[in-house]
Structure formats: structure tokens, C-alpha cells
Amino acid sequence: MKTLIPVGNRVAIRMDAVKEETDSGIVLAPSNQEKQNKGKVIAVGSEVEDVNVGDRVIFPDYSGTSLVYNEEELLILNAKECLAVIKEKQWE
Numbered sequence: 645m646k647t648l649i650p651v652g653n654r655v656a657i658r659m660d661a662v663k664e665e666t667d668s669g670i671v672l673a674p675s676n677q678e679k680q681n682k683g684k685v686i687a688v689g690s691e692v693e694d695v696n697v698g699d700r701v702i703f704p705d706y707s708g709t710s711l712v713y714n715e716e717e718l719l720i721l722n723a724k725e726c727l728a729v730i731k732e733k734q735w736e
């Protein structure tokens with residue numbers, strides 16, 4: 645199996661699935677489905693410091709480069725384009 649390693653300060657992200665249905669069960673037409681801007685980091689370049697493999701991140705719409713690798717849709721973008729890391733709430 646091939647391994648994808650981003651170069652420099654780039655990250656590879658597996659985007660979350662597009663929501664095809666509302667919470668109440670209404671099926672959305674493709675033109676009404678929102679572009680997903682969240683995903684899980686699956687690989688990081690050697691210069692990345694703020695984001696780690698396994699982190700869930702938010703990134704701007706229309707950022708990075710989309711590609712299909714090993715039959716899954718990925719996004720390669722500069723680590724500085726990640727707006728936030730989503731952490732599970734820790735109870736005190």
C-alpha cells in the first residue's frame with residue numbers, strides 16, 4: 645500500500661461526509677448540500693507544529709487542493725489554513 649506524505653508545512657485531510665439529509669429526514673438535492681469544511685488530519689509534513697495526525701480541524705471553504713488517493717477524497721492544504729482544532733469536551 646502506498647503512503648501519502650505531505651511536503652513541508654502541508655497537511656492531508658480526510659473530509660467529513662457531506663450531509664445528504666436534514667435532521668428531520670428531508671433528502672437534500674446535491675445543489676443544496678453544503679460543502680464540508682471539517683475533517684480529520686491523516687498525514688502531516690515535516691514542518692507542521694500546530695496540527696497532529698488524528699486531529700479534527702476546520703478549514704476555509706475553497707481552500708487547498710482536492711484529490712482522490714487510495715479511492716478516498718482528500719484535501720491537501722497549508723497547515724496555516726487550518727482555522728481550529730476540534731477537541732472533545734473534557735469534563736472536570
